[in-house]
Amino acid sequence: xxxxxxxxxRSAEPxxxxxxxxxxxxxxxxxxxTLKGKVLDVPSGHGAFAQQLLARGCDEVFCLDINExxxxxxxxxxxxIKHDVIxxxxxxxxxxxxxxxxxxxEHFENPWLFVxxxxxxxxxxxxxxxxxPNTFSVDARLKYLVGGYYPRFRPLMQTPEHVxxxxxxxxxxxxxxxxxxxxxxxxxxxxxxxxxxxxxxxxPQWIKRVFERFIARMIQNSVSKRKFPxxxxxxEKILFGDCLILVARKxx
Numbered sequence: 358x359x360x361x362x363x364x365x366x367r368s369a370e371p372x373x374x375x376x377x378x379x380x381x382x383x384x385x386x387x388x389x390x391t392l393k394g395k396v397l398d399v400p401s402g403h404g405a406f407a408q409q410l411l412a413r414g415c416d417e418v419f420c421l422d423i424n425e426x427x428x429x430x431x432x433x434x435x436x437x438i439k440h441d442v443i444x445x446x447x448x449x450x451x452x453x454x455x456x457x458x459x460x461x462x463e464h465f466e467n468p469w470l471f472v473x474x475x476x477x478x479x480x481x482x483x484x485x486x487x488x489x490p491n492t493f494s495v496d497a498r499l500k501y502l503v504g505g506y507y508p509r510f511r512p513l514m515q516t517p518e519h520v521x522x523x524x525x526x527x528x529x530x531x532x533x534x535x536x537x538x539x540x541x542x543x544x545x546x547x548x549x550x551x552x553x554x555x556x557x558x559x560x561p562q563w564i565k566r567v568f569e570r571f572i573a574r575m576i577q578n579s580v581s582k583r584k585f586p587x588x589x590x591x592x593e594k595i596l597f598g599d600c601l602i603l604v605a606r607k608x609x
Contacts, residue, residue, distance in 0.1 A: 371405075372403050372404050372405040372408050372429045372430060373403055373405060373429075374403075374405045374406075375402045375403060375405065375460070376406075376459060376460050376488075376555075377555060377556065377599070377600075379555045379556040380459065380460070380488065380555045380600065381405070381406055381409055381459075383553060383554070383555040383556070383602060384406075384457070384459065384486055384488065384555075384602055385409065385413065387486065387551060387553060387602065387604050388413070388455075388486070390413075391413065391414040392410060392413045392414060392415045392454075392455055393414065393415070393416070393454065394417065394453075394454030394455065394480075395417050395419065395452060395453045395454050395455075396410055396415045396417065396418045396419065396453065396454065396455045396456075396457070397418075397419050397420075397421070397448075397453045397455070397456045397457065397475075397478065398410065398418060398419070398420045398421070398457045398458075398459075399420070399421040399422070399440075399442065399446070399456075399457075399458055399461065399475075400421065400422045400423070400442070400458070400459075400461040400464075401420035401421060401422045401428060401437070402422060402424075402427065402428075403427055403428060403429045403430070404420060404428050404429050404430025404435070404437075405430075406457065406459055407420050407430050407435055408430050408432075410457075411432060411434065411435070415434075416434050417434060418432075418434060418435045418436070419435075419436050419438065419448075419453075420435060420436070420437045420438070421437075421438050421439075421440045421442070421446070421447075422437075422439070422440070423439065423440065423441050423442075424524070425437070425439040442461075442465055442467070442471050442474070443465070443466065443467055445474055446474045446475075446477070446478050448478045449478070450477055450478065451478070451479070451480045451481060452478045452479075452480065453478050453479055453480060453483060454480055454483045455483060455484055455486070456475050456478065456479050456483065456484075456485045456486070457486045457487075458471075458475055458485075458486070458487045458488070459486075459487075459488050460488055460489065460600070461489075462487065462489050462531065462533060463489050463490055463509075463510075463529050463530070463531050463532065463533060464528060464529065464530065464531070465530075465531060466530065466531070468531045468533065469537075469541050472487075472538065472541045472542065472545070473541060473544075473545050475487070476541075476542065476545030476546065476547045476607065477545065479547065479607045480607065481546075481607050481608060481609045482606070482607060482609045483606070483607050484550075484604060484605065484606050484607075485542075485547060485603075485604070485605045485606075485607070486602070486603070486604055487602075487603045487605070488555070488600050488601060488602050488603070489533045489538075489600065489601055490507065490508060490509045490510070490529065490532065490533075490599070490600055490601070491554060491595065491598050491599060491600055491601040492507050492532050492533060492534060492535065492601075493535050493590055493595055493596075493601070494508075494558075494595065494596055494597060494598055494599075495569045495572050495573050495576070495596050495597065496508060496558060496569070496597075498572070498576075499569075499572065507532045508599075509529050510529050510532050512528075512529070513529065513530060533601075535590065535601070538603070539588075542605055545607075546607055546608045547605045547606065547607045547608070548605060548606060548608065549588050549589075549603060549604070549605045550604045550605055550606050551589065551603075551604040552588060552589035552590065552592065552594070552595055552601065552602070552603055552604075553589075553594050553598075553602040553604075554594040554595065554597075554598025554599060554600060554601060554602055555598070555599055555600045555602060556598070556599050556600075557593065557594065557597045557598055557599070558597060558598075558599055559597060569597075573596045573597070576591060576596065577591040577596075
């Protein structure tokens with residue numbers, strides 16, 4: 358066995374997934390069956406998603422993360438770069454064919470500069486795949502209305518000192534408002550093509566399910582009545598989805 362084949366064999370060993378188990382299949386379902394060209398995965402965590410990209414046929418994957426010691430994937434076609442996204446991404450304009458950012462933006466102090474950087478390094482015609490906790494679900498809207506917090510961001514309200522002492526990859530500090538995200542994408546010449554979610558959450562108690570259905574119908578009617586734009590925000594996957602999955606394409 359050659360050194361390269363040995364490295365590939367090691368890279369095939371399962372790597373612990375930091376996201377929930379439904380996340381990666383849900384994202385890959387939205388991708389072409391074969392991903393060719395230069396691919397960016399940021400933040401890359403342990404390398405579990407990059408490992409699945411290799412299985413999809415990617416032959417040039419770049420992984421960025423601030424935590425170099427956590428990265429486990431060893432493959433000759435994968436280039437890992439230690440990088441803090443508070444700084445500009447270390448790539449030229451229009452460099453990548455596909456850009457993936459999974460459960461990252463909500464951890465960063467500069468989410469909108471990060472979004473602009475993702476768009477900057479994406480080639481015209483290339484696609485951006487971005488995920489973040491869903492603040493547009495019925496559950497998220499009700500939690501914010503009643504408790505003043507979004508799901509997955511309660512520690513930011515209750516125990517900010519604890520959040521401050523966590524590693525950046527453990528702390529959720531930036532809940533993302535969808536229309537603001539849409540704005541920064543558009544200013545970078547990137548347009549949303551599809552919205553989806555990793556998994557759907559329904560309350561186990563029937564009375565709560567009925568109430569959430571009532572709220573969902575109110576939202577759908579309000580958007581329709583006011584003729585608000587709807588790129589998918591009133592769909593089942595957004596109104597009841599745990600995490601938002603966004604697919605966007607850079608204008609040619």
